[in-house]
Amino acid sequence: MAKEHIRSWQVGEVKISRLVEIWDFQDDMHMTMPDATPEEVIALDWLHPHYATPDGRQRMNFQGFLLQTPTHTIVVDTCIGAGRQRDFDVFCNLPEGFLEDLGHLGVTREHVDVVFCTHLHFDHVGWNTYKCPETGEYKPTFPNARYLFGKTEYAAWQDTIRNDGVHSDTHMVESVDPIVALGLADFIDANHQVAPGVRAEPSHGHTPGHIHVVIDSQGQRAVLTGDLMHHPMQCAMPSRHATFDMDKPAGAATRQAFVDKYRDSGTMVIGMHFFEPTAGHFETADDGETWFHGLGL
Numbered sequence: 150m151a152k153e154h155i156r157s158w159q160v161g162e163v164k165i166s167r168l169v170e171i172w173d174f175q176d177d178m179h180m181t182m183p184d185a186t187p188e189e190v191i192a193l194d195w196l197h198p199h200y201a202t203p204d205g206r207q208r209m210n211f212q213g214f215l216l217q218t219p220t221h222t223i224v225v226d227t228c229i230g231a232g233r234q235r236d237f238d239v240f241c242n243l244p245e246g247f248l249e250d251l252g253h254l255g256v257t258r259e260h261v262d263v264v265f266c267t268h269l270h271f272d273h274v275g276w277n278t279y280k281c282p283e284t285g286e287y288k289p290t291f292p293n294a295r296y297l298f299g300k301t302e303y304a305a306w307q308d309t310i311r312n313d314g315v316h317s318d319t320h321m322v323e324s325v326d327p328i329v330a331l332g333l334a335d336f337i338d339a340n341h342q343v344a345p346g347v348r349a350e351p352s353h354g355h356t357p358g359h360i361h362v363v364i365d366s367q368g369q370r371a372v373l374t375g376d377l378m379h380h381p382m383q384c385a386m387p388s389r390h391a392t393f394d395m396d397k398p399a400g401a402a403t404r405q406a407f408v409d410k411y412r413d414s415g416t417m418v419i420g421m422h423f424f425e426p427t428a429g430h431f432e433t434a435d436d437g438e439t440w441f442h443g444l445g446l
């Protein structure tokens with residue numbers, strides 16, 4: 150991905166940078182909320198022009214994040230991966246932009262200490278591995294890293310999801326199983342301390358063991374949403390069901406609690422799939438509604 154798409158934010162001693170794999174993907178808002186209409190999207194002024202098109206479609210990214218702390222180099226979520234075959238064309242045969250962004254930030258694959266996956270959907274685990282051109286084997290992209298998978302999340306995929314006849318498990322075979330087989334995976338509790346200043350928090354609903362990331366450093370706080378929300382519009386209506394939440398009522402309750410917790414708190418919210426500006430704050434507007442105030446707007 151082009152260098153100009155990289156953004157970094159400093160939160161105390163932690164530098165957070167965006168690693169973009171797909172930039173400005175546009176689709177119907179149905180993809181995020183099944184009952185959303187273009188008219189509703191058009192009517193929310195603050196979504197325009199950054200988060201929605203004039204005809205009421207959503208704009209979003211597929212991206213991961215690099216966290217550089219005084220002690221650790223951490224990648225949170227590893228997108229789709231290069232050269233993969235997935236259910237939709239937009240995800241197939243992608244180039245290596247994710248790794249190029251890492252290179253632009255001066256970080257090699259060997260530098261990374263920890264890879265942390267908020268959940269095990271295909272667009273959050275891809276670059277855990279790369280396809281070896283000589284052998285076709287899937288090998289760890291980050292050979293010196295411990296890979297952290299939620300204990301509950303991994304168990305749910307092993308026990309049922311990957312065999313439920315609904316979900317493809319190709320991404321598990323390519324991007325999770327090889328890591329586990331090599332002994333590089335740690336299965337973590339939902340409130341795991343990843344490194345000083347970086348911890349997980351549970352956010353069940355999108356998937357059975359979904360977790361998001363909280364960064365606390367020198368009195369400043371940021372949160373990375375994972376997929377507990379996909380689009381800024383959801384902060385205005387968090388209790389509405391989300392299309393890809395596996396447990397829709399639980400996902401809605403988690404999202405509502407998350408928005409209530411961070412509204413007007415000064416906490417930087419970084420949306421895993423949010424288009425530019427990807428970071429901002431949940432704020433109460435003059436009319437009492439919640440909106441996402443993207444940084445720089």
Ligand SMILES: [Zn+2]
Pocket residue numbers: 270272273376422
């Ligand atoms: Zn996702």
